[in-house]
Amino acid sequence: MKISMEWLREYVSLTESAETLKEELTMIGLLVEGVEPSATGPVLDIEVTSNRPDCLSHIGVAREVAALYGRRLEMPAVETEFEAASGEVPFGIEIRDPDLCPRYVGLLLDGVTVRESPEWMQRRLEAAGMRPLNNIVDITNYVLLETGHPLHAFDFDRLRGGKIVVGRAREGERMETLDGVGRSLDGQMLLINDGEGPVAIAGVMGGLDSEISPSTTRVLLEAAWFRPESIRRTSRRLGLSTEASYRFERGADWDNTVYSIARACRLIREIAGGRVAGSLKDVYPLKMEPPRIRLESAHIRQLLGVELDDGFVETTLERLGFRVGKEGGGGWDVACPPWRSDMQREADLIEELARFHGYQNIPAEFPPSRTAGAPSRVYALENSVREALAGQGYSEAVNLSFASPADHGEFLPPGGGERVAVANPLTEETEFLRSTLAAGLVRSAKRNFHAGRKRVCLFEIGKVYAPGADGTPGETNTLGVLGTGAFLERNWTSPEAEYGFFHLKGLLGVLFARLRIPSWETEPLRSCGWLSPADGAAVKVAGETVGVMGSLAPELEERYKLKQPVYLAELDLERLGRHAFAPIVYESLPKFPSADRDLSIVVGKEVAWGTIERGILSLGIRELAGIRLMDVYEGEKIPVGKASLSLRLTFLDRERTLTIDRVQDFMNTVLSFLNTNYGAGIRSL
Amino acid sequence: MRETISRLRQSFEEDCAAVTGSEDWKAVRDKYLAREGGLVTGALKKLRELPKEERPAFGQAMNALREFVEDRLDARLQAVKAGERDRKRPFVDVTRPGVPLAPGSAHxxxxxxxxxxxxxxxxxxxxxxxxxxxxxxxxxxxxxxxxxxxxxxxxxxxxxxxxxxxxxxxxxxxxxxxxxxxxxxxxxxxxxxxxxxxxxxxxxxxxxxxxxxxxxxxxxxxxxxxxxxxxxxxxxxxxxxxxxxxxxxxxxxxxxxxxxxxxxxxxxxxxxxxxxxxxxxxxxxxxxxxxxxxxxxxxxxxxxxxxxxxxxxxxxxxxxxxxxxxxxxxxxxxxxxx
Known part of the structure; x- marks a missing residue:
């Protein structure tokens, strides 16, 4: 709201500079965002909060200023004579839906001359950000900016049947508004009709047919009060917000109707030369009363923590237009003014007192502690994941939670295409919620490739979304990891190490170790569309699938025009959390040395390492403390279709020193097992 | 007598200063302190050949010389070993860049x-x-x-x-x-x-x-x-x-x-x-x-x-x-x- 200082001085004496006023109004809740120059001098740009429609006017702001400095509020002169001087021109007002329009005030003026408004008025309108049109329209706007009440002026000769009918529109009814737009209405919108059809959308905008024109001589002025929820709904449905709708939907003052029309009448008579032709009609089928609130001195102290004396309480409220009656028991009966639509409870009154006492004058005091405090349930898990991955050289990413239709076609969650659609997306990019973190991570990698990077290691912790069993959207906390490019960039000490599947798997090993998940495994997975069938894998803990990993599917690699393979993992953190943080039980360090034995075997390529490893472990050799795969060779030196695996077995007896013979016995057991079950030949020892 | 000691001392100091490696060092040690034929040990053995009244003074002077020789040799050995360790380890250009490990970061x-x-x-x-x-x-x-x-x-x-x-x-x-x-x-x-x-x-x-x-x-x-x-x-x-x-x-x-x-x-x-x-x-x-x-x-x-x-x-x-x-x-x- 733009408030001209020169205009403001009409209602309250003011010696303060614009800068002082800016500071002091801000501290009572009228945030002055800036001071701008205008033809009338400095203009304050005030951000009025939605609970204070009364401050969307110069008088409203003047009332605050008067209360702040303890000065008189001077109300402008208004017309007091509303009887037609000669020959009453009849006009009618009928309210069909008083629930939406409890009060409608009309006044008919005759003999007006439509022309430019005087310069002082034009200057003030422009200072407040409005464009002057003609004197009649300007006067209604001027009164709007002065008293805060929206008025409408009809060309009376364009109203058919000489009457106003206020009622809900017919479903699908159409009318053309002042801005020249044809609008289709629904049955909940309130219309101002003449004898035949709509002439205005109540509280929002007038119709084109009855607008004031240079030939207008008879003007019907409207000052009404409309139900805020109704105006807001209409304005939203039509996508049409106006100075009028903005005020009505926040709550106008029903008693300001007669006053504002009287003010407009006075200005029209002075400026446009009119006279009253049809006397004031105040149709008020539903009488409205502002609330009376009981205010208790003890409650002021309770809420603010300061003691305010009774004189301050009474003066402050009275200056703001409240009527305050002292009652027994340390309290008051407070009648709120009708312009304060925000006053509903005692706390609202206490805020008024706090505003004028000054928030800065309430002493700060740290509240006594009576609670213990506790981190969130996911805090330990998320922080461990973050520390583990950042410690391994991965950077944490955050992508928007949305997905476009294309993302959804490309990155379907493993085993299903259920998705969560946004009912009112902003753009195509926000049509869905993401069902996987992979899409965002691949896009992030792509952006880094564009910036000239080859090595990109990212992780993201965030929700993915899917409809629950009952169809309502649900969310799952998830970890996504992406690695691509060089695991170690080429440098003067070593050549480049290309990032591969087993780097990612190694990272998961570190992660699971940090999360104290002692055993986990991967197995081939074909059902995840965005992973390559060559290395797509399910990640399992205790038989439960907790996620997937592998390289990006070749067709997506192509679609995203990627020049290097990209490896991805996605883990359900909620499932992972259930397995994480096994209790720490210290195991004493071995007192006897362990013995390593290397072994190379030749097996069919189809024999998975996991099978061999599980097989060896199933032999139940208690002294077998570890199995490592040291080398894999496929090539000329061994038969086609075979692979040579080098294993290192570590044996340890916690009770005594192992003898060479015992170790050899273990090795023989392992070898004969491998030979019998996988036809493994020993390549060398 | 005093002359013998001071000559011995002077020649030891010259020899010790010329030591560059542990082999030299061992040779010098043996030259002066070997049980058989060491110049200092040998001179000490001559104690018995001296008249009784001269023995304490000569003995004292010889023991002082021996201590001196032993201390010097110890110090020299430390210096020699340090030099040899340094020679074994090649010179490193510490201004070269480290291995480019990725830093990683929390958002x-x-x-x-x-x-x-x-x-x-x-x-x-x-x-x-x-x-x-x-x-x-x-x-x-x-x-x-x-x-x-x-x-x-x-x-x-x-x-x-x-x-x-x-x-x-x-x-x-x-x-x-x-x-x-x-x-x-x-x-x-x-x-x-x-x-x-x-x-x-x-x-x-x-x-x-x-x-x-x-x-x-x-x-x-x-x-x-x-x-x-x-x-x-x-x-x-x-x-x-x-x-x-x-x-x-x-x-x-x-x-x-x-x-x-x-x-x-x-x-x-x-x-x-x-x-x-x-x-x-x-x-x-x-x-x-x-x-x-x-x-x-x-x-x-x-x-x-x-x-x-x-x-x-x-x-x-x-x-x-x-x-x-x-x-x-x-x-x-x-x-x-x-």
Whole structure:
């Protein structure tokens, strides 16, 4: 709201500079965002909060200023004579839906001359950000900016049947508004009709047919009060917000109707030369009363923590237009003014007192502690994941939670295409919620490739979304990891190490170790569309699938025009959390040395390492403390279709020193097992 | 006699000085100290050949010489060994670059979120994990924003259906905590919130918030100020100043806008604070009595306060980031600065 200082001085004496006023109004809740120059001098740009429609006017702001400095509020002169001087021109007002329009005030003026408004008025309108049109329209706007009440002026000769009918529109009814737009209405919108059809959308905008024109001589002025929820709904449905709708939907003052029309009448008579032709009609089928609130001195102290004396309480409220009656028991009966639509409870009154006492004058005091405090349930898990991955050289990413239709076609969650659609997306990019973190991570990698990077290691912790069993959207906390490019960039000490599947798997090993998940495994997975069938894998803990990993599917690699393979993992953190943080039980360090034995075997390529490893472990050799795969060779030196695996077995007896013979016995057991079950030949020892 | 000793000493010193390696050293040691044929040991043996009265003086002088020789040899050996160790290890150009290991990093907003959670836990708060997909009731209605409330305008919302939406703030922690706990309550909720704002340098359809609720008997606005002051000083800087001015949020009454002294100019006035010396940082207030009622708090002695703050906003201020989109672009050149 733009408030001209020169205009403001009409209602309250003011010696303060614009800068002082800016500071002091801000501290009572009228945030002055800036001071701008205008033809009338400095203009304050005030951000009025939605609970204070009364401050969307110069008088409203003047009332605050008067209360702040303890000065008189001077109300402008208004017309007091509303009887037609000669020959009453009849006009009618009928309210069909008083629930939406409890009060409608009309006044008919005759003999007006439509022309430019005087310069002082034009200057003030422009200072407040409005464009002057003609004197009649300007006067209604001027009164709007002065008293805060929206008025409408009809060309009376364009109203058919000489009457106003206020009622809900017919479903699908159409009318053309002042801005020249044809609008289709629904049955909940309130219309101002003449004898035949709509002439205005109540509280929002007038119709084109009855607008004031240079030939207008008879003007019907409207000052009404409309139900805020109704105006807001209409304005939203039509996508049409106006100075009028903005005020009505926040709550106008029903008693300001007669006053504002009287003010407009006075200005029209002075400026446009009119006279009253049809006397004031105040149709008020539903009488409205502002609330009376009981205010208790003890409650002021309770809420603010300061003691305010009774004189301050009474003066402050009275200056703001409240009527305050002292009652027994340390309290008051407070009648709120009708312009304060925000006053509903005692706390609202206490805020008024706090505003004028000054928030800065309430002493700060740290509240006594009576609670213990506790981190969130996911805090330990998320922080461990973050520390583990950042410690391994991965950077944490955050992508928007949305997905476009294309993302959804490309990155379907493993085993299903259920998705969560946004009912009112902003753009195509926000049509869905993401069902996987992979899409965002691949896009992030792509952006880094564009910036000239080859090595990109990212992780993201965030929700993915899917409809629950009952169809309502649900969310799952998830970890996504992406690695691509060089695991170690080429440098003067070593050549480049290309990032591969087993780097990612190694990272998961570190992660699971940090999360104290002692055993986990991967197995081939074909059902995840965005992973390559060559290395797509399910990640399992205790038989439960907790996620997937592998390289990006070749067709997506192509679609995203990627020049290097990209490896991805996605883990359900909620499932992972259930397995994480096994209790720490210290195991004493071995007192006897362990013995390593290397072994190379030749097996069919189809024999998975996991099978061999599980097989060896199933032999139940208690002294077998570890199995490592040291080398894999496929090539000329061994038969086609075979692979040579080098294993290192570590044996340890916690009770005594192992003898060479015992170790050899273990090795023989392992070898004969491998030979019998996988036809493994020993390549060398 | 004295002459013999001093000659011996002089020749030893010359030999010892010429030692360069452990082999030389051994030769010198043997030359003077070998049990058989060592010059010093040999001279000592001649003690018996001397007249009785000369023996003590000669013995003393010879023992002193022997000690001298042994000490010198020890010192020389240390020096020789050090020289040999140095020669074995090649010279390293320490100015060459290290192996390029990747640094890794936590996301700036997430790290700030964790820091903020820790501050609150230290002040006795419980951190609630609340869903991003929320019911209209918890996001709006129970916070005194019934349908068609104008305050909803400021929070343009993504809906799934009439009753389900993406939360527009974390303020639902107020209602959730009061529904499930009895006062005294100190709870926060942090995380992503969503509004239908187009993505540009200063707006994002997704951002991060922390919302705070304290409910117990006898809380007043001075307590709100006291706790806010501690919180803001820990988040920003112990020297930061704070001011409250009246503001409007439907779920608090009285409501306040909270400013901090401009961190760029220390409150003197600059372009970032529009010359005011203050920067708007969060919204706060005493929990609205209607919210208390709707959440089942019936005891009139029980009051509460609440505040809500954008975590991205803090990150932008703390780190001087000029484009909010950078937080969600995941450019490693950006991420690795944190």
């Amino acid at each position: 700036p907003i997430k790290r700030l979120q964790a820091e903020i959670e820790e501050i609150f836990v230290s002040m006795g708060f419980e951190v609630l994990d609340l869903p991003e997909i929320e019911r209209d009731y918890y996001n709006f209605e129970a916070l005194n924003m019934p349908p068609n409330h104008p305050a909803r305008d400021a929070q343009d919302t993504f809906y799934f259906d009439d009753a389900t939406l993406l939360r527009t703030h974390c303020s639902s922690v107020q209602v959730h905590s009061m529904e499930t706990r009895k006062p005294p309550i100190r709870a926060i909720s942090t995380g992503k919130v969503y509004r239908r704002d187009p993505f540009d340098a200063t707006h994002s359809p997704m951002f991060y918030q922390v919302d705070v609720i304290v409910v117990e008997e006898g809380l007043h606005m001075g307590h709100l100020k006291g706790m806010l002051d501690v919180f803001l000083k820990r988040v920003f800087h112990p020297g930061i100043k704070m001011r409250l001015r009246p503001g409007f949020f439907p779920f608090v009454e009285p409501g306040a806008e909270v400013d901090i002294s401009c961190i760029f100019c220390s409150g003197k006035g600059c372009a970032k604070c529009k010359q005011s010396g203050w920067i708007e940082i969060l919204g706060a207030g005493m929990v609205h009595p209607r919210v208390l009622e709707m959440s089942g708090i019936r005891d009139p002695r029980v009051t509460g306060f609440a505040w809500g703050m954008g975590i991205d906003r803090v990150a932008i201020l703390k780190y001087g980031v000029d484009d909010i989109r950078l937080f969600f672009d995941n450019d490693l050149r950006f991420l690795n600065q944190f």
